[in-house]
Amino acid sequence: MQVAFPSSTAEVAAVLRDAAAQRLRVVAQGRGTKRTWGLPVTADLLVDLGGMDRVLDHQAGDLIVDVQAGARLADVQAHVGKERQRLALDETVPGATVGGTLATNASGPQRLLAGTARDLLIGVTVVRADGVVAKAGGRVVKNVAGYDLGKLVVGSYGTLAVITEAVFRLHPEPEVRRWVTVEPDDLHHAVHAVVHSQAVPWAVEVDGTMLSVLLGGRPDGVAARVEAIRALVGGTVSETPPDGWGTYPWRPGDVGLKVTCVLSGLREVLAALADAGARVRGSAGTGVLYAALDVPDALPALREVAARHGGTVVVVDAPDDVKASVDVWGPVPALALMRRVKDQFDPEHRLAPGRFVGGI
Known part of the structure; x- marks a missing residue:
């Protein structure tokens, strides 16, 4: 397999134009942390976006950040954290990049509070299989133009276009975070009690038989909410997350x-x-x-x-x-529509061929 190492959207476009002329099958990756997800792919060209790892713009006053797809989530968090802000996407796999997280729609504990990548993405730049660059959204949180393109490519496993840049809305960093952890007698009942409480949990996670609840905000408010959770389900309080927080439970070979x-x-x-x-x-x-x-x-x-x-x-x-x-994806009611979308974006089916549902 040939490998290309572009450093900009323009270079990705040039690579994909050349690949189209040669009718090469193409797969893109950032750090490769999710390359085994989905169905196996046979490709002629790997587009490695690991060199596209910069924060292009951070408008702290507007709570937005513009990053390249190969940027590690951890690095983006460190950058915006200097202004006591955060991108509410979890690093569910160590070393995960922005592009890989968007392509697989990976999510973790913060989805309860902030939603998934689709909810945080306000602008996206992609390169189509023919090398044409397309942009949607913008750098203003209220701008909703072009949102559909962003929603289409998130979770498409790289089968529609190669994501090269993304603009996200940010959240302020809380003054404090606290975790309440308990092993309840009835896990189902405890989850319901916490979710429907007035304590406004930021995350409600299970790990085996354990339940962990994240609360964040101002110290006095968090202290009161912690006690409200403990009154419901008991538990111990920590200033640090439990082991395994936000990561997936499987190991290689599982x-x-x-x-x-x-x-x-x-x-x-x-x-x-x-x-x-x-x-x-x-x-x-x-x-x-x-x-x-x-x-x-x-x-x-x-x-x-x-x-x-x-x-x-x-x-x-x-x-x-x-x-x-096995049937990896299971029943997909909208499969016919998804195939039509694939035909529109990648009529020759050269991007990550066969990786997604129904062999898309």
């Missing part, structure tokens, strides 16, 4: 799942995952869990349970032989 459900179905979904011997971690407060399995035999039963509660089960990562033996 079957890694994303499991969703409505909150009312949490009890049954958690029970099904326990019966399957899964290691579970994730944002129970939003009905988004991540699980690690040793073998995929339980996948059909898990999908049946999740579907009863308005959810899905996706195989995020797994060895290639496992991916070849």
